[in-house]
Amino acid sequence: xxxxxxxxxxxNTGKPNEFVALEGIExxxxxxxxxxxxxxxxxxxxxxxxxxxxxxxxxxGRILLYDQEITSxxxxxxxxxxxxxxxxxxxxxxxxxxxxxxxxxMAPAYPGGEKYASLRKRAGQLLGLLGLSSKVSSRVEWLxxxxxxxxxxxxxxxxxxxxxxxxxxxxHLDTKLSKEFMEIMKRLKEEGKxxxxxxxxxxxxxxxxxxxxxxxxxxxxxxxxxxx
Amino acid sequence: xxxxxxxxxxxxxxxxxxxxxxxxxLTLTTVYTLVVFFLASVMFFTHxxxxxxxxxxxxxxxxxxxxxxxxxxxxxPKSYMETLKQIKGVxxxxxxxxxxxxxxxxxxxxxxxxxxxxxxxxxxxxxxxGVSQNLxxxxxxxxxxxxxxxxxxxxxxxxTFSSESALISSDLILISEVDFRRLFGIPETHATxxxxxxxxPKELTTIATKIVQLLPDTRPILRDEIxxxxxxxxxxxxxxxxxILFGTVxxxxxxxxxxxxGLSAEEKREIGxxxxxxxxxxxxxxxxxxxxxxxxxxxxxxxxxxxxxxVFFSSSVLFESALKGxxxxxxxxxxxxxxxxxxxxxxxFLTVVPYTVATLIPSWxxxxxxxxxxxxx
Amino acid sequence: xxxxxxxxxxxxxxxxxxxxxxYAAYHGLSILRRWDLRSGSEVQLGLERRxxxxxxxxxxxxxxxxxxxxxxxxxxxxxxxxxxxxxxxAGTLNVNPYGYPTxxxxxxxxxxxxxxxxxxxxxxxxxxxxLIKKKYGLLLSITPFVIAEVILQGKYFLGxxxxxxxSCCGTLFTSEVQGVASKIIVLPRHPVEIVFYxxxxxxxxxxxxxxxxxxxxxxxxxxxxxxxxxxxVALISFxxxxxxxxxxxxxxxxxxxxxxxxxxYPIYFTLLGGAxxxxxxxxxxxFRGIKSLQELLPPLQRxxxxxxxxxxxxxxxxxxxxxxxxxxxx
Numbered sequence: 001x002x003x004x005x006x007x008x009x010x011x012n013t014g015k016p017n018e019f020v021a022l023e024g025i026e027x028x029x030x031x032x033x034x035x036x037x038x039x040x041x042x043x044x045x046x047x048x049x050x051x052x053x054x055x056x057x058x059x060x061g062r063i064l065l066y067d068q069e070i071t072s073x074x075x076x077x078x079x080x081x082x083x084x085x086x087x088x089x090x091x092x093x094x095x096x097x098x099x100x101x102x103x104x105x106m107a108p109a110y111p112g113g114e115k116y117a118s119l120r121k122r123a124g125q126l127l128g129l130l131g132l133s134s135k136v137s138s139r140v141e142w143l144x145x146x147x148x149x150x151x152x153x154x155x156x157x158x159x160x161x162x163x164x165x166x167x168x169x170x171x172h173l174d175t176k177l178s179k180e181f182m183e184i185m186k187r188l189k190e191e192g193k194x195x196x197x198x199x200x201x202x203x204x205x206x207x208x209x210x211x212x213x214x215x216x217x218x219x220x221x222x223x224x225x226x227x228x
Numbered sequence: 229x230x231x232x233x234x235x236x237x238x239x240x241x242x243x244x245x246x247x248x249x250x251x252x253x254l255t256l257t258t259v260y261t262l263v264v265f266f267l268a269s270v271m272f273f274t275h276x277x278x279x280x281x282x283x284x285x286x287x288x289x290x291x292x293x294x295x296x297x298x299x300x301x302x303x304x305p306k307s308y309m310e311t312l313k314q315i316k317g318v319x320x321x322x323x324x325x326x327x328x329x330x331x332x333x334x335x336x337x338x339x340x341x342x343x344x345x346x347x348x349x350x351x352x353x354x355x356x357x358g359v360s361q362n363l364x365x366x367x368x369x370x371x372x373x374x375x376x377x378x379x380x381x382x383x384x385x386x387x388t389f390s391s392e393s394a395l396i397s398s399d400l401i402l403i404s405e406v407d408f409r410r411l412f413g414i415p416e417t418h419a420t421x422x423x424x425x426x427x428x429p430k431e432l433t434t435i436a437t438k439i440v441q442l443l444p445d446t447r448p449i450l451r452d453e454i455x456x457x458x459x460x461x462x463x464x465x466x467x468x469x470x471x472i473l474f475g476t477v478x479x480x481x482x483x484x485x486x487x488x489x490g491l492s493a494e495e496k497r498e499i500g501x502x503x504x505x506x507x508x509x510x511x512x513x514x515x516x517x518x519x520x521x522x523x524x525x526x527x528x529x530x531x532x533x534x535x536x537x538x539v540f541f542s543s544s545v546l547f548e549s550a551l552k553g554x555x556x557x558x559x560x561x562x563x564x565x566x567x568x569x570x571x572x573x574x575x576x577f578l579t580v581v582p583y584t585v586a587t588l589i590p591s592w593x594x595x596x597x598x599x600x601x602x603x604x605x
Numbered sequence: 606x607x608x609x610x611x612x613x614x615x616x617x618x619x620x621x622x623x624x625x626x627x628y629a630a631y632h633g634l635s636i637l638r639r640w641d642l643r644s645g646s647e648v649q650l651g652l653e654r655r656x657x658x659x660x661x662x663x664x665x666x667x668x669x670x671x672x673x674x675x676x677x678x679x680x681x682x683x684x685x686x687x688x689x690x691x692x693x694x695a696g697t698l699n700v701n702p703y704g705y706p707t708x709x710x711x712x713x714x715x716x717x718x719x720x721x722x723x724x725x726x727x728x729x730x731x732x733x734x735x736l737i738k739k740k741y742g743l744l745l746s747i748t749p750f751v752i753a754e755v756i757l758q759g760k761y762f763l764g765x766x767x768x769x770x771x772s773c774c775g776t777l778f779t780s781e782v783q784g785v786a787s788k789i790i791v792l793p794r795h796p797v798e799i800v801f802y803x804x805x806x807x808x809x810x811x812x813x814x815x816x817x818x819x820x821x822x823x824x825x826x827x828x829x830x831x832x833x834x835x836x837x838v839a840l841i842s843f844x845x846x847x848x849x850x851x852x853x854x855x856x857x858x859x860x861x862x863x864x865x866x867x868x869x870y871p872i873y874f875t876l877l878g879g880a881x882x883x884x885x886x887x888x889x890x891x892f893r894g895i896k897s898l899q900e901l902l903p904p905l906q907r908x909x910x911x912x913x914x915x916x917x918x919x920x921x922x923x924x925x926x927x928x929x930x931x932x933x934x935x
Contacts, residue, residue, distance in 0.1 A: 455686065456687050
């Protein structure tokens with residue numbers, strides 16, 4: 001359902017620090033599957049996730065999402081698609097400081113024009129599902145690492161996307177929390193979500209929830225993986 | 229309605245974001261308010277003064293005739309009244325007696341004017357409230373006047389009058405004709421000037437021309453001319469101050485630009501996150517618009533309110549000397565409050581518009597932060 | 606020059622608007638030259654970011670332009686006591702030869718700005734920016750008009766000296782003086798009335814037809830432009846008379862004054878609104894064939910048509926009501 005054809009991404013074109021992040025990427029990603037992108041840092045995993053997740057436009061190549069070509073869509077439309085289809089969990093969580101957990105969860109949905117009251121209710125439910133009901137009105141600065149991550153996951157789910165993208169989610173977690181994280185991912189997959197995770201953590205790519213592992217190096221795919 | 233909800237949501241977020249950076253926004257709002265305050269004070273003040281002048285002149289005669297001698301204002305013979313009465317369109321001609329008197333005790337210049345009411349009350353005067361307030365020795369109820377030949381005349385204060393226009397009451401003393409002539413030594417045959425009431429206002433210019441033809445040593449002054457001159461002078465004075473304040477406005481624009489462009493790392497991060505989680509560039513621009521609107525509206529209204537209080541309740545303590553001019557005797561007086569949409573409109577263009585333009589490009593720069601960059605930090 | 610605060614404000618305002626527009630035009634040039642939506646290169650991404658800036662600049666400029674149009678007339682009206690012979694804006698504008706051209710340019714720029722915003726809105730809603738080149742071409746052609754307005758307004762205000770004798774609207778808008786205004790006034794009243802009502806009715810009917818049947822877009826647009834011009838003529842010729850209750854007072858500016866309950870503002874507001882939205886329909890017609898706009902344009906045009914009908918309708922109601930309640934019977 002997500003198809004990448006000959007994707008190339010270059011940064012700083014024409015300048016001395018020109019850098020080719022992705023080269024000749026060809027993938028077909030299927031729905032309701034959990035795919036892990038494995039590789040050392042600098043291999044292009046993060047760039048690939050942002051291209052797939054409509055956060056960045058490829059320099060050349062084509063992307064199809066559910067058979068709709070989205071390669072040259074203007075930002076306005078790309079963002080709308082991204083908001084409805086993808087939910088992001090970042091490596092550093094990137095929660096907005098100074099506001100509460102629930103406000104963080106609601107933030108992605110503000111531009112959608114949903115009524116505040118119903119939005120807040122849904123956000124509360126999501127936090128509840130992740131065991132954070134007691135922390136709803138806490139400032140994010142006061143949350144522990146694991147709690148912050150769960151808030152980030154709740155935030156990614158607020159717009160009811162079909163795909164969850166997570167970039168090195170376990171980088172700042174200990175083993176116990178990492179395993180808990182994969183449990184949550186497994187639950188989401190069972191609910192029908194598609195998962196795309198970039199990680200070089202064995203706990204992630206050896207988890208039983210994972211269907212496919214794609215290996216990357218220097219911006220290219222070196223092992224397209226097979227379905228386990 | 230989704231559009232409406234969206235505005236509400238984003239406005240809500242904007243308010244919380246402004247409050248999160250209290251220091252910076254407080255400085256900005258304070259400076260902004262001060263700028264509006266200065267400009268609005270100048271505008272209110274000059275406008276109110278203009279209105280006062282118009283009010284003072286409301287009951288003035290349409291035409292005044294003065295006699296000129298070697299280019300200076302001289303006493304006018306009452307015989308000229310006959311000539312003037314003959315002119316077609318002139319309804320009534322009156323002789324006026326008035327002049328200035330300097331009182332060394334109080335260090336003040338008074339305007340003495342002969343009033344019909346005191347015709348049979350020689351020996352008494354009526355003084356304006358403003359005069360009375362600063363008069364030394366008023367408890368005695370008698371004011372001494374030094375006449376033209378060095379002797380003294382003592383006139384009893386029979387009443388104190390007030391006027392809607394404080395300008396009138398602050399230096400006016402009404403006196404009887406007999407006392408006036410005695411004080412200044414003006415013969416019965418002459419008056420200070422003559423006033424005409426004209427039936428048809430459209431014929432003013434024609435009549436004025438005739439006056440000059442018939443009485444070549446006189447100068448007719450139209451009330452409208454006076455009004456125009458006042459207007460122009462007040463505008464000029466107010467304008468000079470504004471031009472000086474222009475420097476303030478320029479500094480303000482630079483300041484606004486700097487504040488808007490100097491996003492802290494924290495702010496940049498926040499916008500990056502918003503874009504990463506699904507806010508479009510136009511959503512960020514909307515947020516920036518609301519930010520600007522909230523700051524502008526609160527500063528504009530506060531500045532207006534403060535200026536209003538300043539001018540109309542504290543007699544513009546900060547501006548008086550520059551704008552009013554030359555007289556020492558300027559007691560506190562209350563200007564009649566006056567404000568209209570026109571002034572507000574002009575103020576808007578002088579403050580809110582430059583502020584908005586100064587922050588546009590920095591806002592846009594902030595809004596076009598690449599969400600991608602957030603992923604890689 | 607008169608150091609009136611509002612004049613300073615208008616000069617500053619127009620300088621800023623001129624600056625914003627020149628900046629927008631400058632960047633519009635690079636967009637015209639190098640735009641290529643298919644490419645994902647950084648240059649293209651930079652250009653796309655630029656269009657946001659330009660849209661924002663234009664939106665603000667247009668907003669300020671509208672306000673400055675009304676502030677200009679208010680100021681000019683307010684200054685009339687300073688000039689011998691002037692009793693309202695008509696006289697003040699006549700003080701030097703730059704007054705009326707400035708005013709006309711302001712109105713024209715307002716309309717052009719409004720049309721640009723409509724085009725911009727349509728372009729942004731489509732997924733491939735189909736009108737981008739035409740849009741910036743239009744922007745580049747509007748820019749000289751705006752710069753001309755800044756210059757003319759500056760020359761006008763700098764040339765205002767309070768002792769210049771000018772004529773009041775009573776002499777400007779009479780039949781004896783040479784000029785466009787007098788030609789309008791000497792037109793026999795009845796034919797003008799008939800033409801006015803006829804054009805308004807035609808426009809409203811065409812509008813309704815266009816709204817329901819989604820056809821005749823060009824016709825309606827043309828009709829709304831013609832109606833705009835005819836309405837102005839009608840205002841000077843006989844409609845204003847009912848406000849002043851004087852058969853000889855033809856001035857179109859005096860109705861903006863307080864003694865006539867500021868009736869001029871809703872009148873000109875609705876008239877301008879009707880004209881811009883009506884003309885917007887016609888502006889968009891040639892692009893209905895473009896694939897990405899096929900779904901978008903018809904509803905947009907319908908909304909514009911509705912807005913135009915509403916505005917013109919309101920204008921007509923105001924004018925007819927005044928005629929009925931006026932003490933003047935012609």
